[in-house]
Amino acid sequence: MGEIDVRLLAGVREWTLGTQPRVVPSTQLVVAFRGLTSRTVTIDGQITRLTGGPVGLAALDLTRSTGYHRIDAGGSIFWFATEDAKLRLDGIGAMLAEMGTLGTGWGGQALFSDGSGLRDAHVVYGWLDHWADDTMAGVEHVLAGPRTRSVQNQKLSRRGGSGVLSAPTLRLLRSSPSQYLARREDGLLEVGSERFDPLRVVTRKRTTSLQTVANRRAVALLGWISRLATEVIESHPSTSAVTRCRLWANRAATLGKRPIAQALSAFTDTGSVLSYPRQSEEMLVPAYRTTYAAALDVSRLFGWSADTRPLTRYSYVNKSDQIYQAYTATRLAKCLGLHQTTPVLGAAPLAFTGPDFDLYYDTTCPPGVLRSWRAVSARPDVSRPDLLLHRRSTGEVAVLDAKYRRATDGGASEDSRKEVTSYVGLYGLPAVCILYPGDVETLAVAGHGLTIHEIAVRPANDSLESAIPVILGSLAVPPY
DSSP: OOOOEEEEEETTEEEEOOSSOEEEESSEEEEEEESOOOSEEEETTEEEEOBSSSSEEEEEEOTTOBEEEEEEETTEEEEEEEEOSSSHHHHHHHHHHHHTTTSOOOSOOOOOOSSGGGSOHHHHHHHHHHHHHHHHHHHHHHHHSOOOEEEEEEEEESOOSTTBOHHHHHHHHHHOHHHHEEEOTTOSEEETTEEEEESOEEEEEEEEESOOHHHHHHHHHHHHHHHHHHHHHHTOOOHHHHHHHHHHHHHHHHHHTSHHHHHHHTTOOTTGGGGSOOOTHHHHOHHHHHHHHHHHHHHHHHSSOOSOOSOTTOOOBSOHHHHHHHHHHHHHHHHHTOEESSSSTTSSSEEEEOSSEEEEESSOOOTTTOOOGGGGSSSOOOOOOSEEEEETTTOOEEEEEEOOOOOTTSSOOHHHHHHHHHHHHHHTOSEEEEEESOOSOOEEEEETTEEEEEEEOOSSSOSHHHHHHHHHHTOBOOOO
């Protein structure tokens, strides 16, 4: 097979991929492959079928992506990075670092690396929160009653019978007649004019073995959980996250000390066993179904090693606006002195609370806090502002939307204004706030008693702290 040529196309712009990763804008891209005999490639761990003729084509929508992407085409590895027009890779890294002990985890990211440098503890902790307890419960059930497989072996025997294997026995006797044959007048075997009895025969022996793919896959998960929990602990997260990770690691270590687990782990390659085909018991037995699902997800997120480490400090993240939304929530909570209610941000509708305020994150508004005029209609709405600040003593609320967009002048985009304007009519509130990654001072778009406050929120040199009075000033008692 000749050399594979891989190019990225975006409008009239074109980039050729080589040994060093290219940085391209976050946009809709077409990947073109020349010299590739296969019609499928793997992009970010997902098998993708190519269209087109001699030049294979794959369309990618990376308008909300920031980070590194990996292409495996015909066994050759190609890297490229997408960098958006807002905070860029440095900004994404800064937000992840600043969230440190607050926004400890969310779902949906896919990242790939051969070490902790390209993995972010937020994502690792989010995976553990989702999978660790159920996975170890499944492993415990597997160790308590592991399925076995029947193994057929051969052994030497002094006795014959129905279990004798003719061909192996004849090979054995021919290999050393003096050792395995005894001359007798009424012997079973006739060689020339003489007869012989075999002293040894090869017989069939059936045994059962615990060394199955499903069992070894389940045990391999214990090592992964222990390593991932250690990664999170070493990132110095919140106290509750450290406590949970230590409990997970201790439980994994305890299960790993069981004799069956130790016997299985001695023959287990923790990396390759994850990719073995699904076994029948992993379709039929609940505990094995759980361990297979967890192994599949581990393999998808962390299972393959990067051949190149372009930059050690960046994760591959799927949607940069999800990170920005989490970042604005944690920044606002910090400014207001609120603490996180659950270890994983977004695991509960009430994400932060404090002496005076509650902060809801990416959830449908609780009816007792905020309702729209459509709540009593035949078709109630299910709108969910990114952030909802609630002052418990008065019942006042403020709606804030995190928009990972900005206009060419550095301010909020017109599309963002149009979207938050719908909240003004829906909830009957006189003011809403846009949080966006800009570099313009806080400003207000006001008219007819209605206001949209535009507040720049970004790592370093933003206006959030000085804009807290503006946010508190937008609090109002909802009319519905």
